[in-house]
Amino acid sequence: MAHRRLQVLSAQVCVASEELMRVVGPTIWSENSALGGGGSLKGKTLIITGGSRGIGLAISRRAAVDGANVVVCAKTVDAHPTLPGTIQEAVAEIESLGGKGLGCVVDVRDEASIEAAVAQAVATFGGIDILINCASAIFPTETSAIDLKKLNLMWEVTTRGPLLMAKHCVPHLKASASAGRNPHIITCSPPVDFTQWPMPKNPNYIVCKMGMTVGTMALAEELKEAGVAGNTLWPTGSIASSAINHMLKNDATAIDDAFMKIARTPQIQSDAAYAILTSDSRKFTGNQTIDEDVLKRTGVTDMSIYHYSTLGVTPKERLKNILRMP
Numbered sequence: 610m611a612h613r614r615l616q617v618l619s620a621q622v623c624v625a626s627e628e629l630m631r632v633v634g635p636t637i638w639s640e641n642s643a644l645g646g647g648g649s650l651k652g653k654t655l656i657i658t659g660g661s662r663g664i665g666l667a668i669s670r671r672a673a674v675d676g677a678n679v680v681v682c683a684k685t686v687d688a689h690p691t692l693p694g695t696i697q698e699a700v701a702e703i704e705s706l707g708g709k710g711l712g713c714v715v716d717v718r719d720e721a722s723i724e725a726a727v728a729q730a731v732a733t734f735g736g737i738d739i740l741i742n743c744a745s746a747i748f749p750t751e752t753s754a755i756d757l758k759k760l761n762l763m764w765e766v767t768t769r770g771p772l773l774m775a776k777h778c779v780p781h782l783k784a785s786a787s788a789g790r791n792p793h794i795i796t797c798s799p800p801v802d803f804t805q806w807p808m809p810k811n812p813n814y815i816v817c818k819m820g821m822t823v824g825t826m827a828l829a830e831e832l833k834e835a836g837v838a839g840n841t842l843w844p845t846g847s848i849a850s851s852a853i854n855h856m857l858k859n860d861a862t863a864i865d866d867a868f869m870k871i872a873r874t875p876q877i878q879s880d881a882a883y884a885i886l887t888s889d890s891r892k893f894t895g896n897q898t899i900d901e902d903v904l905k906r907t908g909v910t911d912m913s914i915y916h917y918s919t920l921g922v923t924p925k926e927r928l929k930n931i932l933r934m935p
Contacts, residue, residue, distance in 0.1 A: 632846050634805030636902040639895035641833075644906050646889040647791045650675035654734040655886075656727065658682045658717055658774060659744035662694030662930070663850035664797060667875035668741055668882045669699060673708025680730040680737075682715035682723075682744075691859040692851045693933045709734070717744050717770030727777040736788075737781035739886060742771035742796040742821065747852055749811035760813050768820035771796050775828055779837070786836035791890045794832075795882055796825040799843040800897035807843065822897060829895040838890035842882055845901040847872035849917045851931050861932055865924045869917050869931070877915040880904060 650672045659665040661683035669679045681699045688695055700710030711733050713726035730737055746766040748759040775794065785792035798821035799807040806815065822841050829839030847853075849872040857863045881900035884907050885893065901912060920927040925934055 631901075633807040633843060633899060634800055634802035636899045637800045637802065637897040639829075641892055641894055642896050643892040644884055644888045644903070646892060647887045650677040650739075650883075650886060652676065652678070653738040653790065654678040654680065654730065654736060655739040655741060656680040656682060656730050656737050656774075656778060657741035657743055658715065658770065660741075661685045661696050661699045662692060663743075663852060664848060664875045664878045665741070665743035666694060666699055666702075667879035668743065669703055669708075669710075670706055671876075671879040671883045672739075672886070673703040673706035673710070676707050678709045678711070678734045679703045680711045680713060680726065680734075682713050682717075682726050684714065684716055686714055689933065691854060691933050693930055694851075717773065718765040720773050720776075723773050724777050727781070731781060736785055736790075737778050738785045738790050738792050740774060740778045740782065740794045741882070742774055742794070742798075742825075744770055745797065745818075745852070747814060747856075749809040749814035752812050755813050763814065763817045764820075767817040768824070771821055772824050775824075779828075779832070782832070782837045783835045786890070792837045793886050793890055794825060794828060794837065794839045795885060796821050796839075796841045797843065797878075798822040798825065798841045800841070800899070801826075826895060826897070833891075833894055836891050838885075838888075838894035840885055840894060840896045840898060842878065842885065842898050842900060842903075844873065844878060845899055848875055848878060849873065849920065849927075849931060850875050854932060859932060861924060861928055861934070864932060865928060869927070872917045873912070873915040874917060874920060877901070877904070877912070880909075 655672050657665050660669050660681035681696050683696050685695045696712035700712045703710035715722045715726045746763045782792040798818050801819050801822050825839050825841050849869045877900045881903040884903050
């Protein structure tokens, strides 16, 4: 059934083998939406959930190139049997790229682990300038097949987690604003658009994802006078990351052939996030953005540079950051 849902989704998003169709509505720009003017991320401290792989790791890498301090919050301490990437590996990669890394074991369902990670980040780097809410759980299904345990997991990780992260980070973000350090919050969630529903649009999943967006837009309003930006970021279409592994039962052939060839790399998300984070927090806030729209505003015209095929010639090369290969 899960495989069938992915096949349907692939058909909906694939115009041709080398072309991605948009499966989400447009960016909802706020009146305060001037990109740029925020300087680099050198010396800034980011705390990011879901940072050990996928989009979270890609954003961490991009920040590290500038010389940022990156606090990787994730659960994977020991190597996962099917998914690549641990907290320690992420920190090592961040430091190899020129940043400073700190790994914190965090389950965003557990407020104590969030509080401890924030305290450790502040003790290590002196403060927090950026919060990235990237951790998520995805179990889309038709309503008649809702599994309560999975629904609660999605709610706790996807919707409640970012609010708890904000609770403990906001005092430090306000301090960052007072010091003129250009603080931002980015949440990885879609625009709240009731005319062009993002995929997958199953009610059990979308209510949790749009809850993330509503929370972040409310935070943007709450924090705008303090100078802390709040924005959301969502992909135009499929992203080649481990988020879909469980839906395809970690089948390398299915992932590579049936789904990922119509996907883009996580770098499109990290480049869009970088454009947001290097914008003036007082002049770019309250936006519900789509990666492609952000990049087009920065002057990028060729999106083929983000195509899944650029990850390698062979399936093993393409899948090495998506699936733990034998």
